[in-house]
Amino acid sequence: MSFVARPALRAASRAAALSATRSRLALAVGRTAVARSYSTEAPKTEAPKAEVPPPKGSGNTLLFTVIAAALVGGGGYYYYSSANDTVVVPVVPKPFVPTYEDYKKVYDDIAASLESDDYDDGSYGPVLIRLAWHASGTYDAASNTGGSSGATMRFAPEALHGANAGLEKARDHLEPIHAKYPWISYGDLWTLAGVASVQELGGPTIKWRPGRHDEDASACTPDGRLPDGDKGADHVRSIFYRMGFNDQEIVALIGAHALGRCHTDRSGFDGPWTFAPTYLTNDFYKLLKEEKWHWRKWKGPAQYQDSTNSLMMLPADMCLVKDKKFKVFVDKYANSNDDFFADFSKVFCKLLELGVEFKPNQESWTFTATNA
């Protein structure tokens, strides 16, 4: 019985095994997206959906992650990496946007740095004013090149132009302040230093606004854009008219020579213009008019000397009283310190802004002098 039954049993189990194999085969083929029952049927290319596992983070989870990342990241960005199935959100630091308060800190640090017993007449102010002026006075209105934006005097050849001799003292003096506030452009720093120096040395309040961008050496201006001290009215006019100034503005600007001095190892000229070279007043105009000036007898370049032989005037200064049109404004400023301050405040601001492209809504600011 058992013997007879065995073949039948084997056949039955063989049939069952064959059927199971067929089913497994059908499933395996289905996973490769080609399921076919008979050879005459066209292959079905649609993958059985149940066979494909859903990607991690798909559907609602992925949507939630992306929205959360966008909210947390703010202005950042994200991308979906299919390689490791994650949403990658790089941390994009928000750019530092300095405010008035930040510039005020820079102003105050410049103001605090000016006094020095070891330097010249006791203040870095005059040489910082000259730095701001020489950075700005390269402006050429016709080509709209030069000016304080770019701060190209950091580079040769502009740093080596004869007119800029000695200004490394001013640039070097400001380096620690730039290191402390590395976000400020050199053009903004140098002009703000000019403003701080005028105000801290007793001058008028000067409006100032930020917006200068540093450029590289390729933006250096050609030599010859700044005035020579040994020349007269024609030269002075041609230099300042090129920047866009008129006679009144020229005379008001040069009143800054109430401050500081000439150095034989820089320009070759020698001595201060006034008896109080660290205090801005209209003394330059008064002395120009009232002193008896004579040529100094010395081996240096031709310059004028006062009756006490302690003050000096450049030929370019003296042309302001020799030229009748200039002299009108020398008289005006010699008679009124208020008039000089009012006009100097406007024209010095104009000088520092020549050629600068400010943001349309950038307001001008004033900073209170620390000694006010």
Ligand code: HEM
């Ligand atoms: C015709 C125009 C000008 C000429 C020829 C001229 C020339 C000079 C010269 C030769 C020096 C001496 C540099 C040295 O040896 O250290 C000097 C110094 C100075 N200039 Fe002028 N300058 C002119 C206009 C201006 C203007 C427009 C300003 C400012 C608004 C200015 C501000 C100064 C100051 C503050 C100093 C003293 C710098 C110090 O003490 O180190 N100058 N200038």
